Structure formats: C-alpha cells, structure tokens
Amino acid sequence: xxLAVAALxxxxxxPQPLTAAEMAPRVLACTACHGKxxxxxxxxxFPRIAGKPAGYLYNQLQNFRDGRRNYAxxxxxxxxxxDAYLWEMARYFAALDVPYPPAVPAKAPESTLRRxxxxxxxxxxxxxxxxxxxCHGPALAGGGDYVPGLLGLPRxxxxxxxxxxxxxxxxxxxxxxxxxxxxxxxxDDIGAVSAWLAAQSVPPPSARPLPNLPPPWPCGGLGxxxxxxxxx
Amino acid sequence: MSRTRxxxxxxxxxxxxxxxxxxxxxxxxxxxxxxxAEPGQASQSVLPxxxxxxxxxxxxxxxxxxxxxxxTTQGGAAFAGGHGIETxxxxxxGPNLTPDAKTGIGRWSADDFWNAMHHGISRDGRxxxxxxxxxxxxxxxxxxxxxxxxxxxxLPAVEQASRPHALRFPFNTQAAVAAWRALYFRPGAWVPGxxxxxxxxxxxxxxxxxxxCAACHAPRNAWGATIDAAALRGGMMPVQNWLAPSLxxxxxxxxxxxxxxxxxxxxxxxxxxxxxxxxxxxxxxxxSTQYLHAEDARAMAVYLxxxxxxxxxxxxxxxxxxxxxxxxxxxxxxxxxxxCHGASGQGQPAQFSALAGNRAVxxxxxxxxxxxxxxxxxxxxTPGNPWPYGMPPFQQVLGDExxxxxxxxxxxxxxxxAPPLGSLxxxxxxxxxxxx
Numbered sequence: 224x225x226l227a228v229a230a231l232x233x234x235x236x237x238p239q240p241l242t243a244a245e246m247a248p249r250v251l252a253c254t255a256c257h258g259k260x261x262x263x264x265x266x267x268x269f270p271r272i273a274g275k276p277a278g279y280l281y282n283q284l285q286n287f288r289d290g291r292r293n294y295a296x297x298x299x300x301x302x303x304x305x306d307a308y309l310w311e312m313a314r315y316f317a318a319l320d321v322p323y324p325p326a327v328p329a330k331a332p333e334s335t336l337r338r339x340x341x342x343x344x345x346x347x348x349x350x351x352x353x354x355x356x357x358c359h360g361p362a363l364a365g366g367g368d369y370v371p372g373l374l375g376l377p378r379x380x381x382x383x384x385x386x387x388x389x390x391x392x393x394x395x396x397x398x399x400x401x402x403x404x405x406x407x408x409x410x411d412d413i414g415a416v417s418a419w420l421a422a423q424s425v426p427p428p429s430a431r432p433l434p435n436l437p438p439p440w441p442c443g444g445l446g447x448x449x450x451x452x453x454x455x
Numbered sequence: 456m457s458r459t460r461x462x463x464x465x466x467x468x469x470x471x472x473x474x475x476x477x478x479x480x481x482x483x484x485x486x487x488x489x490x491x492a493e494p495g496q497a498s499q500s501v502l503p504x505x506x507x508x509x510x511x512x513x514x515x516x517x518x519x520x521x522x523x524x525x526x527t528t529q530g531g532a533a534f535a536g537g538h539g540i541e542t543x544x545x546x547x548x549g550p551n552l553t554p555d556a557k558t559g560i561g562r563w564s565a566d567d568f569w570n571a572m573h574h575g576i577s578r579d580g581r582x583x584x585x586x587x588x589x590x591x592x593x594x595x596x597x598x599x600x601x602x603x604x605x606x607x608x609x610l611p612a613v614e615q616a617s618r619p620h621a622l623r624f625p626f627n628t629q630a631a632v633a634a635w636r637a638l639y640f641r642p643g644a645w646v647p648g649x650x651x652x653x654x655x656x657x658x659x660x661x662x663x664x665x666x667x668c669a670a671c672h673a674p675r676n677a678w679g680a681t682i683d684a685a686a687l688r689g690g691m692m693p694v695q696n697w698l699a700p701s702l703x704x705x706x707x708x709x710x711x712x713x714x715x716x717x718x719x720x721x722x723x724x725x726x727x728x729x730x731x732x733x734x735x736x737x738x739x740x741x742x743s744t745q746y747l748h749a750e751d752a753r754a755m756a757v758y759l760x761x762x763x764x765x766x767x768x769x770x771x772x773x774x775x776x777x778x779x780x781x782x783x784x785x786x787x788x789x790x791x792x793x794x795c796h797g798a799s800g801q802g803q804p805a806q807f808s809a810l811a812g813n814r815a816v817x818x819x820x821x822x823x824x825x826x827x828x829x830x831x832x833x834x835x836x837t838p839g840n841p842w843p844y845g846m847p848p849f850q851q852v853l854g855d856e857x858x859x860x861x862x863x864x865x866x867x868x869x870x871x872x873a874p875p876l877g878s879l880x881x882x883x884x885x886x887x888x889x890x891x
Contacts, residue, residue, distance in 0.1 A: 241842055248806065248844065251795060252831055255847030289530025296830065296848045298529070303725075303741040303835035308842055 246315040252300060253312070262321045270380050276433070277310075277317035278368035282396065282444045284309040291394040293387075323375045329422035331415070339419025342412060343373075352407050353439040355416070358400075360433060362426055367435030369445045378421035385413045396443030403440060513606025516599050519751070520592070520665040521743035525549035535559070535613035540586050541694040542679060545622030547586040555612035568604040569597060574642050582632040584620070585640065590681065591667035594645035594660065639680035658758025661751060662687075666743075671699035671735060672708075687762060691822070696887045697734045698822045703762040706814060711760050718756035723747055724839030730815070731808055731834050733827060741835035776863045776875040784864025787857050791849065792865075800869045806844045811869035821862065821876055825884040828858050855881040 241249075253272070254261055261273035272280060287297040288304060301309070329336055341347070343363065346354035356363055358370050365372035373381070387393035388405035395401055408416070438445070517523075525537045526549040534553050539546035553559040560568070560578075567578040575589035576582060583589060592600075625631045645664055647656040662668050663685060673681040674690030682690075689701030689708070700708035710718045713729065721727040725740040732740050744752070776784075789798075795807040802809030810816050815823060833845035849858065855878035862881075866873035883890060 245842075248795075249842055252833065252845035252847040255831075255849070255852065290528070291530065296850065299830050300833055300845060300848070302529075303737050303833060303843075305836040305841065308836045311842065 240314070241311055243315060243318065246311065250312060250315060253316075256296075260319050260321050261316045262319075262323070268377060268379055268383070270376055271323075272316045273319035273321050275317060275371045276365055276368045277313045278444075278446065279365075279371045280313035280316055281310050282369065284313060286393075286395065291396075293392050323425040326375070326422050326424045327378075329418055331418035331422075335415045336419050336422070338412065339415035339417070342408075342416045343419055347412075350407050352404065355420075358436055358438050358442075360436065363420070363423070364426065365433050367433055367445070370436070372425075373420050374423050375425045376421065378417045381417035381420055382413060385417070389413075398441045398443050400438055400440045400442040509602060510606050510609045513602035513604070513609075515746065515748075516603050516665060517606055518743055518746040519661060520595075520603065520667070521739060522552065522603075524738060524742050525587075526552050532611075532613045532615065534607065534610055535615045536617045539618065539621065542586055543693045544626035544679065545620065547584050547620045547622065548618035549587075550617035551613065551615050552607050553610050553613040553615075554608050555614045558614050558616045559612060560607065561612060563604075565601050565604050568607075569600050572600045572603075573597075575636065575640065582629055582636060584622075584632060585635065585679070588667040588670045590640055590684065591664055591669060593640075593642045594664035596645070599665070635678060635680070639678070654754045654757050655761060657751065658754035658756070661755050662758050666755065668702070672702050687759075688765060691820075691889050692735065694887070695735065696822060696884070696889060697826065698818070698820050699735070700815075700818065700823075701765060702759055704765040704767075706767050707818065708814070709762070709764060710756065711762070711764055713760070715753065715756050715760070718759065719749065719752040720839065722752045722755065723749070724837045725835040725843070726805065726840045728804070733832050733834070734823060737832065737835045740837065745835065745837040745839075773872060773874040776867050780860050780863050780875065781867065783857070784860035784862070785868075787853070787861035788864055788868075791853070792861065795846075800865065800871070807846075810865050811871060813871075816865055817871055817873045819874060820890055821866075821874075821880060822884055822890060824862055824866075825858065825876070825881055828853070828862065829881075829885060850885070854878075855885070 250261075256269045257272050258269070262271050283292065284301060284304070285306070286292040287294060288301040288309070290298070331339075342352065343355040346352045346357065355373055358366050359373050360366040360370075363373045384393060385405050385408060388399075388402050389408070391402075405413075435445075523533060523537075525540055526534050528536065528538050531537075532553070534551070536551040536558075537549035539548045551559040554561040556562055563578050570576045570578070571583060571587075572589060572592045572595055575585065575587070575593070620627070645660050648659070651659075668687060669681050669684035671692055672687045672689050673684045674688060675681055675693060679693070682688075687702040689699050689704070691697075692699055702708050702710070705711065708730075713727075717727040717729060721730060721732065722740065722744040724745065725732045725737060747755070792810075796802050796810050797807075800810035800813075802811075818824070827846060829848060829850040831846040831848035834840060834843035836843055853861075858881045859876040859878045863875040865871065867875065880890065
C-alpha cells in the first residue's frame with residue numbers, strides 16, 4: 224500500500240489541504256454512525272471521533288485500511304483512500320471542538336469502580352501494569368498528538384477495544400504497547416476499568432496542545448513510525 | 456438418502472469421470488506439442504540490462520495487469536503474496552512474486568515467467584489455476600512479460616511463504632486443472648486486426664490482455680470458464696456477489712454513446728459526469744487504471760466503444776409497487792438519502808450521484824444497488840479526484856424492510872422504472888447470495 228500511495232502524487236503536484244467547509248460534505252459517510260460532527264453519544268457503540276488527536280485518528284484510519292484493526296464496514300469505506308486524504312480526515316475531526324454529553328451513571332458495584340479507578344490512575348505494580356494516566360494524561364484527556372483521551376466513550380466500546388487487543392484483533396504500529404497492557408489485564412479488570420472510565424464526566428478542554436508523555440514501554444505509532452509512511 | 460443427496464453424489468461421480476477422461480486427453484494434447492511457439496512471438500527472452508526506464512515500464516505494465524490486487528495483502532509488503540481469492544471451488548491464494556529465492560520467484564528465469572503468463576504453467580511444471588488470469592495474460596507479448604519480470608526482479612525480496620490454496624476435491628488435483636485447460640484454454644498471441652487503426656488495436660490488446668477485463672465482465676459457466684470473453688457481456692461475480700455489468704449493453708455499463716473523454720476520466724479518476732465507480736471496479740481504478748497513460752486510456756475507450764452492442768431488452772414488465780411501500784420508501788428516502796441525492800434524485804454534480812435516470816439504479820438485478828446501501832463506499836482517491844465523496848453504510852442502521860422500500864421507491868420515482876424489491880431480496884444480498 225505504501226508503494227501505491229508514494230506513487231500517487233508526483234513531486235510538486237500535491238494537492239492543497241481542504242478547508243473545514245470543503246471537508247464537511249466529504250465526511251457525511253462518517254457521521255452517519257459516529258454522530259453529527261463525530262460526537263457519538265455514550266449509549267451507542269460507535270465512538271466519538273471529534274476532538275481526538277489528529278495523529279491518533281490518522282493511525283486508526285490507516286489501521287482499519289491496512290488490517291491492523293478489523294471492522295469490515297470501516298475497512299470497506301477506507302480501502303481506496305490515500306494516506307494524504309486520511310490525514311485530511313483526521314485533521315478535520317481533530318479540530319472539531321464540540322461539547323461532550325454528560326457521562327452515564329455507573330451501574331457497577333462500588334468495589335468494581337474502586338478497582339477501575341486504581342487501574343486508571345495508579346496502575347497495578349504487582350501485575351506490572353502502568354496507570355492509564357501515564358500515557359493518556361493525568362486527566363485522561365489524551366497525551367500529545369497520538370494518544371487519545373479515554374473519557375466520553377461508551378463502556379461497551381472500551382470493553383470491545385481492550386478485548387480485541389487481548390485477542391489480537393486490534394493492533395497498533397509495532398511495538399504495540401497497548402497489546403502488552405491488554406495482555407496483562409484480566410477480564411474482570413477490563414470490566415472494572417471500562418465501568419469507571421465510562422462513568423467519568425469529561426472535563427472542559429484544557430489548553431491545547433496536550434503534552435507528549437514518555438511511555439513506560441517502547442510504543443509504535445507515536446509520531447516517527449506513523450509519519451514515516453505518511454505523504455503530506 | 457434424500458433426493459438432493461443422490462443428486463449431489465451423481466454430480467460428484469460425473470465430475471470425477473469427466474476429470475479423469477479429460478485429464479487423459481489433456482495430457483495427450485500437451486504431449487503433442489502445446490509448447491510450440493506461436494507465430495509472431497519472439498522465442499528468446501529480450502530481457503535487457505536492468506536500466507531504470509525498463510523497470511519503470513515493467514512497473515507500469517504490472518499496474519495495468521493489477522498484479523498487486525491478488526499478490527499483496529491488505530497493508531502487506533508489495534507483491535509478497537495476497538489474501539485468498541474466493542471461488543466456487545475453494546480459495547486460491549496469490550503467491551509471493553518478490554525475488555526471494557526461497558518463498559518468491561528468485562530462482563525464476565524470464566522463460567519461467569513467460570511460461571506462467573503465456574501457458575499458465577509454473578516453474579516446477581504445475582498447471583496453474585486460471586484464477587491467475589492467464590486466459591487473458593496469454594495475449595501479452597513476450598516483450599511486455601519480460602518487462603514485468605524485470606520489474607518484479609527489481610523489488611526488495613520479501614521472505615514470506617505463500618499461503619496454500621484451499622480447494623475442494625476434485626478441484627485440488629492437477630488432473631482437474633488439466634481437464635479444465637483442455638476444455639477452455641488455448642495459449643494464443645494477440646493478433647492485431649489489420650483493418651483496424653493502431654489505437655483500436657492497442658486498446659484491444661490492453662482490454663483483452665493485461666487488463667483482463669473479461670475476468671469480471673464476462674459471464675462464467677458452471678466450471679468457472681468465461682463465456683465469450685471478448686464480448687464482455689457482464690455477469691455475476693461468483694462468491695463475491697457483485698454484478699459486473701455488461702460493457703456492451705447501453706442499459707448496463709456500455710459506453711458506446713459516451714464522449715471519449717468521459718470514459719478516459721472514469722478509468723483514470725474513478726469519476727465521470729455519468730458514473731462513479733464503486734465495489735470491485737473501485738479496486739480496479741485504485742490499483743490499476745488510475746495509472747493509465749492518457750493515450751492508453753484513450754485506446755481502451757476507443758476499443759470499448761467498438762464492442763458489438765447488445766439489444767436493449769423490452770421495457771420491463773415490472774409489477775407496479777403498492778402505494779404503502781412507495782410511501783414508506785419515500786419517508787426513508789427523505790430521512791436518509793435526500794440530503795445528498797436531492798429531493799428529486801438529482802444528486803449533486805461531481806459529489807453525489809444522481810439517482811434519477813441512473814443505469815445502476817434501474818438494473819433488473821438489484822445486487823449492486825442493495826450492496827451500496829448496505830456497505831456504502833467512497834470513490835477511489837486518485838490524482839484526478841484526490842478527495843472523493845462517499846456514502847455511509849446503512850447495514851447497521853436500516854432493516855431489510857426499509858431498504859427494500861427505499862430502493863423500490865428510488866427505482867420507481869422521477870421517471871425510473873424497475874422491479875420492486877422485497878425484504879427477501881435484501882436478505883439475499885446481505886448473505887452474499889445471488890438474486891433468486
């Protein structure tokens with residue numbers, strides 16, 4: 224695919240980026256599921272994409288297209304996309320700053336929520352697990368251009384993603400540090416952390432840009448890897 | 456034992472008998488000199504020293520042949536082997552074509568490559584499955600085959616074992632391939648039509664040879680062989696279940712009455728005023744025809760315009776849809792479709808297809824239409840259309856009844872006239888079954 228993309232635009236003929244007004248009708252195919260302006264509701268399965276870091280969205284679009292993430296409807300939509308266009312789409316949704324809906328109150332027992340909070344904010348050294356906050360930011364609002372925030376997502380979606388990582392159905396650029404995290408999480412712990420995360424309200428957007436945080440383990444897709452295969 | 460089971464056994468026995476007898480015939484026929492060089496073919500390799508121009512030419516030709524479509528996995532190393540191609544006989548995997556000695560074609564000579572392209576025979580003498588479209592590639596000249604080989608040799612070697620085929624008995628036997636070849640394959644050089652201009656001949660060579668348009672746009676018989684390949688009269692693509700429309704029918708995808716530039720635009724950009732590509736043709740434009748040099752695209756267009764045209768069938772005696780269905784369809788249309796396709800199905804030029812008067816909407820076979828609604832899709836991103844528009848998938852949003860109603864409405868509004876759809880028609884497409 225890299226080969227196909229590299230040859231797509233001869234030097235000097237690279238198209239100029241589109242404005243948000245030009246992009247909006249082009250991404251109507253996305254918002255049918257991801258909600259108006261990409262702000263999916265917490266009840267549904269489809270995640271919010273508005274306001275996520277551009278690098279993260281770009282990586283995910285590539286991952287769906289190139290088979291590192293498996294979701295047939297996304298793969299079908301993206302199969303004939305250039306890296307340059309995927310970057311435009313990622314930039315468009317990243318720049319949207321639309322309010323989050325209030326979180327859905329947690330139904331899980333208190334002990335589960337306490338465990339979830341501990342995993343998210345402190346990790347579990349006994350299991351060798353770093354805290355979510357270590358990479359995803361102290362407010363879990365994301366860290367830098369490539370690491371997404373974890374709040375405002377449906378619980379089913381969080382469960383689905385960590386489960387898919389654990390089962391090898393979702394992958395990131397190698398070395399895949401989230402796969403290591405998912406591997407160390409038990410099904411109960413996944414349920415606990417998703418229950419707690421989904422119940423947290425999203426704080427008002429902090430000053431951007433979010434700082435890049437040093438990952439505890441080697442992680443791919445944090446800029447150099449992703450940008451290495453990108454055309455713009 | 457049920458009747459159908461008896462029938463199935465009978466079919467297997469019949470197939471086996473046919474395979475055995477044809478294999479004997481095929482072996483004899485092969486022994487009798489199938490390898491005799493055809494007139495007009497250089498018998499020696501003309502592989503030149505590997506200069507950049509030759510490699511570039513080979514790359515161009517490999518794109519026209521869309522080799523990567525089958526020989527590269529989604530997101531995988533270029534030419535290092537592909538996902539399986541599903542056929543009614545099982546799954547066939549495109550092998551590794553990189554110059555790796557162990558898992559690729561590193562030990563192949565130009566003659567070996569020519570044997571594969573022209574005769575459909577591998578380096579080790581195995582008869583190749585015609586999912587590798589050598590019934591079309593056999594028309595490719597030795598010079599072009601050598602150029603492609605030279606390009607493949609220039610690629611980085613990737614060690615990646617090719618996936619084994621997964622074919623059912625008896626199709627997993629060489630005897631079955633031999634029988635098939637005896638019935639349906641003759642190696643043959645493309646012979647230019649003497650009374651035709653060079654442009655037409657160039658187009659015919661590309662369409663029938665490397666372009667292997669017939670692989671999808673010709674109907675296939677029960678044994679998977681194309682029927683009258685050169686006529687390009689379209690048919691259902693087995694297993695994939697898309698309809699490859701006829702390129703010779705004015706009411707399907709014929710282009711005889713199109714301005715030439717619009718055909719060229721469709722091939723090179725995936726978009727034209729009268730049509731936008733989708734489904735497998737979007738794959739073809741993205742992986743292959745977007746790279747066509749303008750003069751080659753034009754030549755193909757000239758040739759496609761010259762195809763003998765099929766008669767338009769009599770106006771369909773389609774049942775008139777009931778008022779309740781039309782009303783339900785109109786409501787779904789207003790809620791889900793009108794924003795892009797317009798209240799009168801007029802679309803928006805270069806953005807969203809017009810549905811009024813759209814051939815693809817009015818096709819008797821509704822497969823592609825239902826699939827577009829279920830799966831949506833973007834036109835391919837090409838230099839001529841770098842930021843394509845797209846349609847969302849509705850498979851998780853709309854039920855079969857609603858899809859049937861909205862398509863019945865679309866097929867019978869604004870002057871459109873085509874048979875109504877029932878929810879069973881939609882369900883069949885969801886399950887990748889051919890129309891009943």
